[in-house]
Amino acid sequence: MRIPQETVQLIQETADIVDVINDYVTLKKRGANLIACCPFHNEKTPSFNVNPVRGIFKCFGCGKAGDSVKFIMEIEGIGYPEALRHLAKKYGIELKETEQTPEEIQSQNERESLYIALDYAKKFYQEQLLQSDEGQSIGLSYFQERGFNRQTIQQFELGYALESWDAFTKNALQQKFRIEVLEKAGLSIRRDLDSRPDARVFDRFRARVIFPIHNVSGKVIAFGARILKADKNQPKYLNSPETEVYHKSNVLYGIYQAKNAIRNEDVAYLVEGYTDVISLHQSGITNVVASSGTALTVEQIRLIGRFSQNITVLYDGDAAGIKASLRGLDLILEEGLNVKLCTFPEGEDPDSYVRKIGGEAFRQYIKTQAVDFIRFKAEVLLQDAGNDPFRKAGVIKEMVESISKIPDAITRQVFFQQTARLMDLPEETLVAEANKRVRERIKNDTKVREKQERKSEPPLDLPPGVGAFSPDDEPDFAELMAAEQGQSAPVPVSKPKRTPLSYQEEAFCRLLILYGTTVIETETREDGPHDITLMEYMVSQTYDLDFQTPLYQLFMDIFRAATQQEAYPDTNFFLSHSDAIIQEASIDFVSERHPLSENWEKMHEIYIPHERDQLDKVAHRCVLRLKKSFNDQRMHDIKQRLTEVTQANEQEELLMQFMKMKRIDQALAKELGIVVTGY
Structure with missing residues (x-):
């Protein structure tokens, strides 16, 4: 369908660029304009500029620029018509579209086709949950047992996949969806039996409750599905495969529902599972997202960083599980965010504990029990090391490794002082060890670069002059960090x-x-x-x-x-x-x-x-x-x-x-x- 020009003009005039971009990144006032760290490339210093009077954005780092429509096209990876539909839906503008030509239909963006198929699947699963006998007796009963009310079920668009082998696929094909699109969206599986034309087609999700996974703008991009019956041959949770629109390392469950609360509260609570997010939301704690059981990634951290520089990780694991995951949280420090950790009484997790004590008491518990990451890590590792001097030395080195990754010099200094007191060591000793660690990382990166150059491959993004240090060299920590952080800077491209x-x-x-x-x-x-x-x-x-x-x-x-x-x-x-x-x-x-x-x-x-x-x-x-x-x-x-x-x-x-x-x-x-x- 084609959108008439007068409707296009209405959408362009109605769309407030500040309002549109605020859905994806927190803007801060600077003079007549607003700034933020660019959502299109990694940066620590804001170079993304929004001019509300002109209705335009411009990044002075990566060069991307445009109006509200262009921003949606870039951030969502969709075409011009779909971006207009996105904005029309946001502002309640009625679309009266005209018929497309065969050529226009053929050239429709593949990503848009996937979004349409995924949205249809979401509605199908919702309908089965609320209207089918099987969905009501199994799926809806499970959600009600978890304490989810109808409003929460609708807010997170929860659903149910029937036990039938091909209920969804058959229905989608009847609605003229192409099987190739259903496969690419991760909704259907086609098993080719010796290349016969009657290859078997069946649903990926069967006999499971469905948790739709949304991107920042609210589009469904994937599904998580939990089986309810005991079956050793089936995984408890089954997620969508990676697709053109879904890359699990870039996504946080609940970010769409939580982004405004994260911005307003200036902190994101990070939990592990879907039900933790939903239970906390229902209790009035809405600034919460989940990594959905996967290891935390740099992309997920940067996604949170668009809305707040503060993360509090809510742990529900045992002591061994916590220690195993501490090293991964160094990524948060490397990205310059502030991270705290909070654990719960034995046998409790965020879901069970908030249902036990209520939302307000839960907030107060986090406020009093959350500890900064460095202190938490030091206390856990020191307790584990006991009086063993060798293990204690290993703890000191690990702490220094974590602190050395913090990009802000003042924050590093504060943590060096705090850790020195905890370890009963001179602060200078920790700084000297940190210098040594950073030099080792730079040397290793230089070796990798030289190896790549010998293979005639593109070199790593290392700054000029960064390489091995002589034994007499002892640059201060700030210089070393500046050199190391230069690795993320793009290699200058010669312009005509x-x-x-x-x-x-x-x-x-x-x-x-x-x-x-x-x-x-x-x-x-x-x-x-x-x-x-x-x-x-x-x-x-x-x-x-x-x-x-x-x-x-x-x-x-x-x-x-x-x-x-x-x-x-x-x-x-x-x-x-x-x-x-x-x-x-x-x-x-x-x-x-x-x-x-x-x-x-x-x-x-x-x-x-x-x-x-x-x-x-x-x-x-x-x-x-x-x-x-x-x-x-x-x-x-x-x-x-x-x-x-x-x-x-x-x-x-x-x-x-x-x-x-x-x-x-x-x-x-x-x-x-x-x-x-x-x-």
């Missing part, structure tokens, strides 16, 4: 060398996109006064110039066509342009990475004139610099031709052209107030 002319073409286009509709002069004509816009003036002054940079010539074509029709497009025309190249370039023009503070004049009584306050002068100088740059290019071309021609008459003609260009160059330079050199 730009000509001086291209910079002037860029400046010309930028000025027109920002201020093209601004009136800079009013002249009297026979039919009355006539307002002259910046675009009309600058285009009339450059009618004979053909830009050499294809992108800027594309802009110039738009400017000239608009001037002929006296219908001058404003900035928003370019920011929401259907051509992605024009849109992204326009966003680059209007985005300021370091805007001047509004308080500068108020606090220091220093006025910094802005170009918008003197557009007539700025435009005049811009045109002059552009003409001079074109003239310089022509002079350069003539000098090049002079080295190639041999005929005297041709050389004389070129010299005459060069002298003419030279006089023009001198005149332009004089008007610009610059000194001409060379030639």
